[in-house]
Amino acid sequence: xxxxxxxxxxxxxxxxxxxxxxxxxxxxxxxxxxxxxxxxxxxxxxxxxxxxxxxxxxxxxxxxxxxxxxxxxxxxxxxxxxxxxxxxxxxxxxxxxxxxxxxxxxxxxxxxxxxxxxxxxxxxxxxxxxxxxxxxxxxxxxxxxxxx
Amino acid sequence: xxxxxxxxxxxxxxxxxxxxxxxxxxxxxxxxxxxxxxxxxxxxxxxxxxxxxxxxxxxxxxxxxxxxxxxxxxxxxxxxxxxxxxxxxxxxxxxxxxxxxxxxxxxxxxxxxxxxxxxxxxxxxxxxxxxxxxxxxxxxxxxxxxxxxxxxxxxxxxxxxxxxxxxxxxxxxxxxxxxxxxxxxxxxxxxxxxxxxxxxxxxxxxxxxxxxxxxxxxxxxxxxxxxxxxxxxxxxxxxxxxxxxxxxxxxxxxxxxxxxxxxxxxxxxxxxxxxxxxxxx
Numbered sequence: 001x002x003x004x005x006x007x008x009x010x011x012x013x014x015x016x017x018x019x020x021x022x023x024x025x026x027x028x029x030x031x032x033x034x035x036x037x038x039x040x041x042x043x044x045x046x047x048x049x050x051x052x053x054x055x056x057x058x059x060x061x062x063x064x065x066x067x068x069x070x071x072x073x074x075x076x077x078x079x080x081x082x083x084x085x086x087x088x089x090x091x092x093x094x095x096x097x098x099x100x101x102x103x104x105x106x107x108x109x110x111x112x113x114x115x116x117x118x119x120x121x122x123x124x125x126x127x128x129x130x131x132x133x134x135x136x137x138x139x140x141x142x143x144x145x146x147x148x
Numbered sequence: 149x150x151x152x153x154x155x156x157x158x159x160x161x162x163x164x165x166x167x168x169x170x171x172x173x174x175x176x177x178x179x180x181x182x183x184x185x186x187x188x189x190x191x192x193x194x195x196x197x198x199x200x201x202x203x204x205x206x207x208x209x210x211x212x213x214x215x216x217x218x219x220x221x222x223x224x225x226x227x228x229x230x231x232x233x234x235x236x237x238x239x240x241x242x243x244x245x246x247x248x249x250x251x252x253x254x255x256x257x258x259x260x261x262x263x264x265x266x267x268x269x270x271x272x273x274x275x276x277x278x279x280x281x282x283x284x285x286x287x288x289x290x291x292x293x294x295x296x297x298x299x300x301x302x303x304x305x306x307x308x309x310x311x312x313x314x315x316x317x318x319x320x321x322x323x324x325x326x327x328x329x330x331x332x333x334x335x336x337x338x339x340x341x342x343x344x345x346x347x348x349x350x351x352x353x354x355x356x357x358x359x360x361x362x363x364x365x366x367x368x369x370x371x372x373x374x375x376x377x378x379x380x381x382x383x384x385x386x387x388x389x390x391x392x393x394x395x396x397x398x399x400x401x402x403x404x405x406x407x408x409x410x411x412x413x414x415x416x417x418x419x420x421x422x423x424x425x426x427x428x429x
Contacts, residue, residue, distance in 0.1 A: 018346030093233030122351025
């Protein structure tokens with residue numbers, strides 16, 4: 001496939017609102033951030049990180065913005081800076097946080113609001129397919145609220 | 149000769165694993181989901197495979213961004229449960245079937261599927277949750293497993309059609325193995341879910357149910373579903389359903405549906421399960 005075609009293909013995914021497809025560009029951008037998160041797979045590393053976050057992060061040559069997002073537990077910020085959710089989840093687990101907690105933070109609904117939306121059938125697809133549907137904003141509406 | 153007699157597809161939500169581990173199956177939140185798994189577990193008890201080939205994906209457990217194989221096959225005698233950030237799950241060690249696994253690796257590579265060969269691979273919820281879903285809580289898993297890990301994390305991931313063709317080659321490889329073995333092929337992951345970004349929580353029940361229907365009615369439609377359609381219609385992580393196409397590709401066109409179950413929500417996910425069986429085996 002030609003370079004321009006690949007670029008166009010990737011751009012189509014960027015038209016899905018509130019979605020940051022983990023493609024080659026984000027993989028390159030977020031490599032050290034994600035490898036830091038990967039290191040949280042080991043208990044000894046989790047302890048070392050929690051004991052002194054700043055020093056621990058010195059091992060990973062991430063950008064200042066990525067580093068700050070980690071320290072702030074700015075979950076959506078990390079995603080925008082190239083984190084992948086499966087890697088980021090290891091940092092969440094280190095803090096004792098679930099996927100639902102992180103989702104509640106990323107969506108701005110909070111864990112309880114997010115959980116309720118899921119119990120009510122999950123987020124509705126209508127209006128959430130393309131950035132042109134609702135001015136780029138994701139609609140926080142459950143399938144139940146949408147009559148589905 | 150060995151033969152593929154059944155295909156099983158199921159979601160592999162980590163929270164389902166936690167619910168198994170903490171025995172939460174009678175909690176109101178989990179009961180409708182877990183009750184729906186019981187008939188599948190009975191079917192597996194009555195129709196236990198000699199070997200299961202489980203097409204799944206690793207979630208940054210055995211494989212990191214250091215090495216990203218599109219397709220990897222576990223050829224070891226056993227696979228340890230992975231530590232996914234909160235300690236390894238207390239589930240049995242997964243026993244492999246090294247002889248058949250190596251034959252699969254040889255056959256698949258000769259037929260131009262470039263498998264990465266894994267002599268060591270820890271297995272995460274992507275593999276152990278489907279075993280729980282279909283076997284319940286066990287002291288030992290009732291059959292050996294050959295894990296096939298597909299990259300569905302970093303794009304480009306393989307297309308549904310390519311996964312379908314992988315399934316076809318899995319069937320060919322199984323059928324050329326000179327021992328009498330009943331082989332089940334699992335496809336795992338999905339159904340609707342998105343767990344990153346502001347759009348997290350997307351569920352498209354209509355899409356999911358149509359996919360369950362068309363595994364028997366119109367598999368040709370399913371193998372052609374493009375990545376963009378999965379992402380847009382059923383959430384970015386719903387892309388995992390390309391692995392269901394590998395399961396379907398491993399079956400003939402003379403199959404019937406034995407059982408299905410669908411429930412929303414399992415944590416962030418539309419949880420689906422289906423058992424397909426060859427008409428004659």
